[in-house]
Each structure stands twice: as structure tokens, then as C-alpha cells.
Amino acid sequence: MKRAHFLQKVSSAIGNRTLPDQNETSTRQNNPATADLQTLINKFIEEANAVKAETHLASDNEVALQTVIQLLNNQTNNKYMSWDDSCLPIKNLEKRLDSANYLRYQSTVPRDTMERTRTHIKLAEVSVGITGCNAALADTGSIVLERKPGVREGLVLFCQQSISPYSPLIKSIRLWRAT
């Protein structure tokens, strides 16, 4: 069966005949630049809450910092790990958390096998991870994290706080690949 025929079957099965064409640029039309951003935010929050994620709207850098500190206060220990400050959308996070006596664990994993295991075991003491996100998908309340220098995506923690600026908010996973 040809790809076009297969896509036609899939399209028919899901009752949607407007599957994206990889060469078509019009799929970008729903990006935040042209779509109603507030609608996307509301949809994202609704969907994220539906899958038991907690969302917090922060109007500026200071409110975002206070929100993170508040969330850390709810944890049983003072250890956290995070993406590098330069990769986070809020400024001075590490400095503020240092001054509030929160201990940032170095999260770069050594390449040596034994050291790697030791680091992983040490990192398991941490229950909070702070990340940014590369994109947020409003249709599903999902966030997209990309592995690159300065960020890590490995460990699944008890609590993950993702800080997202409005800019990468995208309607759906179909449109994410177009950004």
C-alpha cells in the first residue's frame, strides 16, 4: 500500500480529512503569533489539569521565582536539580534558591561507568526537578522537553516543575513539528 493510500485510510478512520502535508507551510497558521494566545493558554491549563498536572500563571519574573520557592517549600527536603540558569525562562533562579538555603545538585552525569552510577544514586535523593520547556501543546496539556547542552531529561522525579514562557505555546502535536 502506498503512503498516500495509508494516510487516506487513517484520515477516514479518524473522521478527519485534513491530515498535515509535510511540505505545506500553512500548518503554521495556528502558531501563537496569529492564534488567540489566551484561548491557547486556557485550553492548555484545562488539559494539563485534566491529567493531574498543576498549573500556575506567573505575571513576571518575581512572581515566577516566588511560585517556585513556594512549591519547593512544600517538599520534605531542600534538594533540587534543574536545567542551567541560561536555559530557563526566569532569571536568577539559582542565586535566589541558594540564598533561601536550597541545595542545587549538579546534574551532569559523568561518562565514567562507576562515577555515572554513583551520580545517579546521589541524584535519587532529589525529589524536585526544575526545567523549562521547549514547547507546550494546548490540545493535550503536554510539554516538550528537548535534550541539549545545559538541560537534562533523564530522571523521572516525584515532582517536576516546568516553567514555560508563553512564546512556545502551540495548538497541537501536529503543529509542533512545523515550528
Place this chain on the structure above:
Amino acid sequence: MLTEEISLNQFLETSGIDVVETDLGEFIVQLSGDKPSHIIAPILHMTREDVGNVFKEKLNVPFSDDPATLNAIARAHMREIFLKADMGISGVNFGVSESGAICLVTNEGNGRLISTAPRIHVAVMGMERLVPTLADLSIMLQLLARSATGQKLSVYSNILCGPRRKNESDGPEELHIVILDNGRSKILGSTLSEILYCIRCGACLNACPVFHSIGGHAYGSVYPGPVGSVLSPLLFGDPWNPLPHASSLCGACKEVCPVDIDLPGLLLKSRSQQIEKGKSPLWMQLSQWIYAITSCNPILFGLALRSGQVVSRLLSHDGWFTTLPGPLQGWSTHRDFPALAQKSFRQLWDKSSQG
């Protein structure tokens, strides 16, 4: 499923390697020495009390049947193994041809851990799992989540493009992708090639009345349900030939299939190919022949019915057979078989007409 298809765990264990399943359901199956009964929900056949007993016996923890407690026990046990393991082995839900990326879809985060914490990541991918572009993947991710678990998107969709690069904080030092044929290229050229579109969502199992009645174990294959009935004889050969016959051809599987595989049609094709090749077992041919003669003759049919009722009365317990003889044994290995009703519909009809 793919590592089970090639019995990888058993092979590694016989080579002296400790293998621990990381999907919670598969982990419980491994602990209890059982087998998965569903593609998506491997312990569909177990109760939470069963899981509590397995944990108590195998992990030496106090009995609990509270799902949150059981999850926490499994999490604590598995986390230690994740952090110390030197190699993580995973399947692949989809591979993307345009970028060489692989995609792992999980709801528990085990895919994310297994592909980043161990030093080496080995991903075993069925060759039919390739999609051409990331755009195609985005469609498939939605189809899979919706049909498998009723989610809009699975909790973790990991797209992996190679091992850890210079200056990256984590990730495996080595990534090996094993692309498995195991008979798939032969299927590709056959009239049953449509079965290769299957994305292993398990929706056909959930809709199948036969699966509902006999459970996943009765199929005896890694792949149960309608999709397994087509796939198993193609992948594993003649011992699985009876499976395509285990269907009422009601078409519920086709209705729910997200990629619109004509499963009833494939089952029929599979049956007819077996007959053409003379692969139908002799006992099956004989029993079909006897049934054809009996069901066409009202006197013979009535006699057979009464004989069946007598046998049922003598050998069943509380209306159920716990074991069946001879070639029918397989049907009662995992489930009891209902005894014949003591009064047939015709007898009840005659009685009500008289009364």
C-alpha cells in the same frame, strides 16, 4: 512485546544476565512467573489482591492491596535497579525514517529512564514500525494513545535521536537500534501484509467477544486477540494455525481499529490459505465434517444434543467443565468451559407453546 516475541529475556537469563522488566505490569508478570494476557495491560487477568500477594511473596513486603502503596513498592524496588543497570533494553513504538529517530511511548516514565540512566541503550524495533516523517509520527502518537488507553496523548512520548552528544548533561553513551525482521518481510509480500500496519494499541482485543470470553492466555501466543490470530501463524508457524479459526467474524475489531485493518477479512484469508495448503488439522476437518452432517439432519442433531446434555450432567460441576478432553483441552487450560444447557431452546419453546 517484541523482546517477548524473540524470547530475549529467557535467552539473556540463560546467559547469566540479570534481566528486570521495567513496565509495572510486565514486572509483576515476571515476578509471578506468569505471562502477559493483553498487549497494553499485561496483568489484566490479575486482581490487586493477586498483585499484593506476589509482592509479599517475592519482594518480602507487608501485604497491601492498595494500588498507590503497590505502586510505591514497585517504584522503590525498580528505581534502585534503574540507577545501577549498565544496559537498558527497550522496544520501539515508531521509528522515523527522515531523521533516524526512534519513539518510545509509555505512561510510567520507564522509557525515559531506560533510555537515559543506563550507559548503553539497546532498542529493538520491528521493521514495520517505521513512519516516513515526523508529521506522520504526530498522527500515529495520537492514534496510539486514543485507541490504547483513551488518552489524548500518552504521558511520556520520547523521541530519541542518537546517544549523548558532546556537552549534553545526560543520556546513554551508546545507542544500538536492532531492526527486527523475524518473518515480517515475508508477510510484506503476501496477501496478509495489511497486518503490518498494526500499531499494537490493543483496541481489537478490547472489542473482541472471543477475547472477552477466553482471555489472553488461551491464545498461547505473545500476541493475543484478533491481531494475534492473524499475526501468530505468520510469525511463529504451524502450531498457531488454529488461531484464525477462533473468531466469530463479528467485525468489532475492524470497527475499532485506528488504522482500519480489515481483521475479519485477514482472518478469512488466513483460514482459506490454511485449507488450500492442507494445513488444517485432521481432527478439525473430521469434526467439521461430522458437524456439517449432524446439523443438516434434525434427528441426528436432536440425538447429539441429548447425548451432550447427558455428558454435561455427568461430567460438569455446577454447570462448568474444568477440563476438556483431547484436542479441546486448550480451551479449558486457563478458563472453565460452560456445560450444555439441560434444556435446549427448542425444548423450552415447545414447552412454552404447550403451556
